[in-house]
Amino acid sequence: MYCIDESVLKMIPSDSMSCNFKVEGRRHTVMLEVVKVGYGDRRYFVCPCCGKKRTILYYINHGFKCRDCGHFNPYKKIQNGTKGGSSEIQYRMERYAKKNNIEIVRFPFNYMDYIQDERLMKKGKDSFRMKLKVLQALENMRFQTIMMKKTFSNQAIRKVISEKHPILQKVSLKDMTMIWYDWESDSGKGFTIPASHNRVSQLTKDAMKGI
Numbered sequence: 001m002y003c004i005d006e007s008v009l010k011m012i013p014s015d016s017m018s019c020n021f022k023v024e025g026r027r028h029t030v031m032l033e034v035v036k037v038g039y040g041d042r043r044y045f046v047c048p049c050c051g052k053k054r055t056i057l058y059y060i061n062h063g064f065k066c067r068d069c070g071h072f073n074p075y076k077k078i079q080n081g082t083k084g085g086s087s088e089i090q091y092r093m094e095r096y097a098k099k100n101n102i103e104i105v106r107f108p109f110n111y112m113d114y115i116q117d118e119r120l121m122k123k124g125k126d127s128f129r130m131k132l133k134v135l136q137a138l139e140n141m142r143f144q145t146i147m148m149k150k151t152f153s154n155q156a157i158r159k160v161i162s163e164k165h166p167i168l169q170k171v172s173l174k175d176m177t178m179i180w181y182d183w184e185s186d187s188g189k190g191f192t193i194p195a196s197h198n199r200v201s202q203l204t205k206d207a208m209k210g211i
């Protein structure tokens, strides 16, 4: 098993808000959060699962997770999590994915992991593309709950899961990876994800410690 810890953090440029790791041929993005302490700044990894600040993340089951999320119990998390927050949205993503026979290989969810899936070729009302759109939309919400400390109403989440949210028709899969939409309204208004959240530094698996 691999982990990333403070020795890895030191290798990341001090103005980066995220870092990338290439593991198993896939790129994994981990967000960073800065906390002001008396004499300067302290940086943490943001757990891609729960959004909590962590000094160590483990590579478990194809993705980075904190210790708590490594022993994954969605029911427990949903009880402890904020209503409409990241844990609940993640739980609903996993449930939706399972129901539709889609394996979420990592968080943050990225539709690009499924472009080879032959189900994408099938057109029609109940299309695989729409399933990916729902998951990418939920990821868009989840990312906002983590980075902006936002929560979403049950109504907005359900509208996405039922595939009826008008924004799903208005925007593309790619748009949803670049723009934060206001899912509480139907307008499709949003704003570009701040560049600082997309700025990345490259680190390879060599930077991680085997444990």
Ligand SMILES: [Zn+2]
Pocket: 047, 048, 049, 050, 051, 052, 065, 066, 067, 068, 069
């Ligand atoms: Zn976690």
